[in-house]
Amino acid sequence: MKWCEISIQTTHEATELIAEIFNDLGATGVVIEDPELVNDYITSGKWDYTDIPIATETEVVTEKAYLAVDGELEGKLQTFRQEVKALEDRGVSIAPGIITTSELADEDWSDTWKQYFHTEKPGDRIVIKPSWEQYEPQADEIVVELDPGAAFGTGTHATTSMCICELEKLVQPGMKVFDVGTGSGILSIIAAKLGAKDIQAVDYDESVLKIVQENLEENHVENVISVAQSDLMQNVHGKANLVIANIVADIIIRLFDQLDEHLAEDGTLLTSGIIEDRIDDVINAASAHGYGVVKRMESKGWACITFKKQA
Incomplete structure (x- = not known):
């Protein structure tokens, strides 16, 4: 051919x-x-x-x-x-x-x-490995097996790698997590491997959900992650300790309208996919809804920002 x-x-x-x-x-x-x-x-x-x-x-x-x-x-x-x-x-x-x-x-x-595509280590512990390569994890490393496919997110892009670094710090054993705009499911998989036990991964694009499910099964985390089509958090249930949104600025701004209903008291919102020109727009939208910046990271023209509800 x-x-x-x-x-x-x-x-x-x-x-x-x-x-x-x-x-x-x-x-x-x-x-x-x-x-x-x-x-x-x-x-x-x-x-x-x-x-x-x-x-x-x-x-x-x-x-x-x-x-x-x-x-x-x-x-x-x-x-x-x-x-x-x-x-x-x-x-x-x-x-x-x-x-x-x-x-x-x-x-x-x-x-x-x-x-x-080769094995990468975007954080301190998380290693992203394609299926055709062999890798022997060291010490406390956690290996995620993920092949490039039709859904975006393999860990090499700055927006994803910054999220991975923050997840290593934010995820606590047993916590509930919502992953909005899950893409390949990579961030949900990482949250599960770090100890989260109730994860809802949603994406507006229904065509990626089959790929997400395959990636969950490949990493043996399908029992702790549910997958659904959803416009933002329309189809998630309950309140999460951590909401992840690695999407784009305009969608993150819309997300704040639904956040109070789905984020637990003292919960955390982890956002990424924000180009540097839109950082102020996202922070202003957060402030208008009563959320303040806890941490801000920037890499290669992109920002990853963590928010919490202000007292």
């Missing part, structure tokens, strides 16, 4: 949204070439040797996806361009937005793309 490589040069802000478009078109995997991330690896000491130079231009991210060359390809390419234009129309910065396509030699992309 022949494959078409679709590549777009875009911004950090648009990365997740474009990945979702690719996935909706049926791409098996999405490759994100982020010079900021490569710089981090070069300076982290994780590589014994590399001749890759430090990038000086880090604003442009290149995203690639691979679609089968068949009778549906032209329509999918047209849809991709239309969806990218729709993002621009909604005010999302896409620039430079250069889209290119090329046909690859006949090869098994379903195996070839795996070279881009």
Whole structure:
């Protein structure tokens, strides 16, 4: 089978949204070439040797996806361009937005793309491992097995990795957790492995729920996590000690309207997916509902903010 490589040069802000478009078109995997991330690896000491130079231009991210060359390809390419234009129309910065396509030699992309995904340790204890790699956990490390798929969230993006670091500190044994906009289910899985016992994972996109369930079963946490389609917390039940919302600023702002009804007394809201330009908007919305900032982290143009109800 022949494959078409679709590549777009875009911004950090648009990365997740474009990945979702690719996935909706049926791409098996999405490759994100982020010079900021490569710089981090070069300076982290994780590589014994590399001749890759430090990038000086880090604003442009290149995203690639691979679609089968068949009778549906032209329509999918047209849809991709239309969806990218729709993002621009909604005010999302896409620039430079250069889209290119090329046909690859006949090869098994379903195996070839795996070279881009490896075991990562985004926190102090949590290790994210794809199924095709072997890893022997050290000391108190906790391994989550997760393959890249149609639902966003594998632990490498700054928004997710910041959440993981905070979950290591926030999750207490036996606590109740709501994961709003669960994506791949990664944060729910981590909460379960850290000791939470009653977790409700919800997402507006019903198509991701099957993937979430598969990921729960792969990690043997399906007995403590329930999965449901929900617009924010419309379909969650009771009050949680911890609400996780790794989504986008506009949705987090809407979430505050429902928070009092679903967050326990002295409970915590952990938010991420907030671009730096929208930090003040989210904090102001929180304040208007009586919530104050407990902790704020920033990485690569994104923010992760923890809130609690003010006395």
